[in-house]
Amino acid sequence: MPLEQRQVHNVAEAKAWDVLQSVQDPEIPALTLVDLNVIRHVKANDQGVEVEMTPTFMGCPALDRMKEDIRIRLQEAGFKNVRVNVNLTVPWSTDMLIESSKEKLQKFGIAPPPVLQESLPATLLLPVQCPFCNSTETRLESEFGSTLCKQLYYCDSCRQSFERFKPL
Amino acid sequence: MGIELPAGVTAEALSEFLLALADDELVLGHRDSEWTAYAPILEEDIAFSNIAQDELGHSLVWFSLCEKLTGKNPDEMAFQRPWEDFRCCRFVAYPKGDFAYTVVRQFLFDVAEQVRLIAISSSSFGPLREISQRIIREENYHVMHSQGLIERLGDATEESRRRMQSAVDVAFPQSLGIFEHLKAEEELVDAGFFPGNDALKSAWLAQVVPVLRKATLTVPVHDHKNTFAADGQSDDGGRQGKHTVHLQALVADLQSVYKLVPNAKW
Numbered sequence: 001m002p003l004e005q006r007q008v009h010n011v012a013e014a015k016a017w018d019v020l021q022s023v024q025d026p027e028i029p030a031l032t033l034v035d036l037n038v039i040r041h042v043k044a045n046d047q048g049v050e051v052e053m054t055p056t057f058m059g060c061p062a063l064d065r066m067k068e069d070i071r072i073r074l075q076e077a078g079f080k081n082v083r084v085n086v087n088l089t090v091p092w093s094t095d096m097l098i099e100s101s102k103e104k105l106q107k108f109g110i111a112p113p114p115v116l117q118e119s120l121p122a123t124l125l126l127p128v129q130c131p132f133c134n135s136t137e138t139r140l141e142s143e144f145g146s147t148l149c150k151q152l153y154y155c156d157s158c159r160q161s162f163e164r165f166k167p168l
Numbered sequence: 169m170g171i172e173l174p175a176g177v178t179a180e181a182l183s184e185f186l187l188a189l190a191d192d193e194l195v196l197g198h199r200d201s202e203w204t205a206y207a208p209i210l211e212e213d214i215a216f217s218n219i220a221q222d223e224l225g226h227s228l229v230w231f232s233l234c235e236k237l238t239g240k241n242p243d244e245m246a247f248q249r250p251w252e253d254f255r256c257c258r259f260v261a262y263p264k265g266d267f268a269y270t271v272v273r274q275f276l277f278d279v280a281e282q283v284r285l286i287a288i289s290s291s292s293f294g295p296l297r298e299i300s301q302r303i304i305r306e307e308n309y310h311v312m313h314s315q316g317l318i319e320r321l322g323d324a325t326e327e328s329r330r331r332m333q334s335a336v337d338v339a340f341p342q343s344l345g346i347f348e349h350l351k352a353e354e355e356l357v358d359a360g361f362f363p364g365n366d367a368l369k370s371a372w373l374a375q376v377v378p379v380l381r382k383a384t385l386t387v388p389v390h391d392h393k394n395t396f397a398a399d400g401q402s403d404d405g406g407r408q409g410k411h412t413v414h415l416q417a418l419v420a421d422l423q424s425v426y427k428l429v430p431n432a433k434w
């Protein structure tokens with residue numbers, strides 16, 4: 001969530017958010033879990049820390065890995081009793097990625113998701129910029145890709161396949 | 169632990185409804201995964217592997233919600249339950265067949281799923297509403313994909329048309345079993361929890377029939393009021409646990425690794 005909406009009640013919580021800001025997404029290491037906006041709530045005090053997160057895609061196979069990474073990193077930072085809970089009943093969409101994520105993705109070689117339109121076909125009709133040569137002479141090869149959160153494109157200008165973060 | 173039930177709905181009725189959702193996704197997801205490394209082209213291999221992963225993810229979500237009612241966790245439900253206790257429709261358990269059958273089944277199922285999710289996404293029951301709104305957006309990709317394949321393969325070549333028509337002939341009557349009434353059907357409809365399987369079936373027919381016909385495929389239905397009515401017998405039984413041997417074999421396969429070393433830690 002945007003920084004200004006994040007509720008930080010004490011030093012421990014501020015420190016926990018700092019740690020989480022550096023936990024990378026296992027499938028797209030250019031982004032952190034905070035960039036993806038999947039960390040929804042952090043409650044911390046002297047006794048321990050509780051983190052609430054939500055997956056990006058419901059079937060995300062990296063979810064357990066993310067939970068484990070969060071636990072390890074917080075423990076390394078000195079937190080005791082780390083608990084990570086998964087909440088499936090909160091909204092998440094690619095419109096909720098932190099704004100700076102889009103630039104990070106582009107630099108990493110993955111086209112960022114566009115702002116969602118009124119329907120999926122309308123979203124997919126928007127021009128897509130190749131992350132390698134910036135051309136928009138590109139076409140969707142498959143709605144799907146190498147992981148649940150990506151889809152396959154081809155650039156007619158530099159003749160390379162590339163992936164885009166699947167708009168959801 | 170524990171969730172607030174929607175007004176007029178018992179925990180038993182709600183878990184029956186959720187179990188049907190969860191088992192459909194688990195079983196079809198397993199069938200889809202059988203194309204991994206075997207699909208006719210690489211793009212479809214990737215697509216069906218993704219779809220399988222999505223469906224398994226959705227089943228996990230429904231099982232997790234079920235757990236709050238029954239106390240049984242998703243692993244117990246998927247890996248320890250006898251096959252007779254599954255409540256998927258028979259349709260999703262049939263062998264994957266050729267690629268035409270897979271495409272037709274996926275399309276018929278995807279639209280049914282979409283119709284069902286849209287119906288419950290405005291439910292008065294909070295958790296269901298939030299979850300279905302998220303899952304719908306993932307399912308939209310499935311419908312787009314399977315419908316695209318129907319449109320392309322329906323009249324691409326003589327061979328593709330022949331195969332797609334045979335697939336429709338077999339899959340269509342089977343698919344009607346998706347809408348088999350639940351034991352708690354009346355209770356759930358009366359409570360305004362969902363519009364009922366008959367209403368879902370009409371909405372589904374109104375969507376799938378024109379797509380199949382446009383792809384030059386013949387569908388066993390006749391026009392009825394503003395939608396269609398299906399001809400022939402619906403392949404019911406799954407929602408009551410009366411399954412075919414195909415589910416028995418699938419569940420044996422699904423549970424085989426788990427049963428080798430129960431409670432193994434990965």
Ligand SMILES: [Zn+2]
Pocket residue numbers: 130131132133134135155156157158159160
């Ligand atoms: Zn390019």
